Amino acid sequence: MGKRERNNAVNLDSFLDIMTCILGILILMILLTGIDASQIRVLVPTPMEHTSDKRPIFIECRDNELFSVPLEELRKLADTTLKQIARSVSNDSARMLIKLGEAKVQTEAYRVDLNFILLGQLAVQSVPNVTGYRLVDIANETSDDWYGRILTQMNKEKDMLSFIVRDDSFEVFKRARALAWSQKAEVSYELIDANEPIKFGLGGAIPLAQ
């Protein structure tokens, strides 16, 4: 009985030889790749402006809060008001200038300064005492939240986020940008003075992604 058990034992010597060979090959490969890997530097991309054919979604960073800039709505309102003023003053340019100064074109958070419209610019100023969205914690931002919803609903192949950053609101911008990048959304940003109106149109620049 004991003799039969000894005969049934599997001889693993050749398997052990193979294992030892694999071990040697692995050590050689690690040596070779290790030399290469030690010379490789981790590549961290740097910011560089480049053109993008994606449609910009404008978001203003002001007082460390985020505001959506409804450009199309403001443009339509300005056009309608301009046409009304032009009809009412016929060809009297002096009266037209007065009317443009007096005109109130505004949405909930923005008003248009029509004085710039004759220069081909849409100058937008914020309405005082309007609060925006405070992006405090990007780890807990979900698609139900204001900014999370914009990120979820945008088409990342066709749209990009274009931030207009007041030069005293870096903090909220960096949070918003980090979240956008982590969700593979392209981002452009333009720095403007804290009290400067946002101007679209002639003399401006196309938003360049970075």
Add this chain to the structure above:
Amino acid sequence: MGKGVQTDFSSFMSVILMLIGVLMIMLVSNVLTIISNPENIKITSIPVSANLSEKQGEEEGKVSPFPFGNKNKEPSYIDVHRDRMILYDPDPVLKDQVVALRDLEQEGNSFEKLLTRVETNKANDYIILLARPRSAIVVRRLKKVIRDRGVDVGVELFEADRDVNYDKAIKASGKAQDGEKRTE
């Protein structure tokens, strides 16, 4: 007499299997490092995280910066304040030069020299403006001047109290070592 001494190698085999496992992990890690930058491109990156600070990165998860950014050209940095700028360039003559805004009117100022140096090699070099708070107007004017010379430009926003670790960045990129080798 005919029977030799039989040694049991089963425990030795377990050790070898474990060693193979460890070596495989090391091999995969080496290969991943090589794949991350196969051409071993070296550029000097001062902003290494998209987060506001290291602390925020730790709390909210570190996000890699500029996924759509530059991976080829070597940047020169200009730290733009409201009233002055500090240059960070591989050229030791221009590095750490402080240029007051009023000095920009003088011909041959350090900013002008840096711009000319980058312009002569604009296929490989470009300029990054590190914009400090309250520097929007200066940044916009500098961007226009740089673009007019056909040089690429990038902008990163830098908080008022954040340090510019150019020497650390140039060392991390391996550029410093290359420079040392060249001088040897």
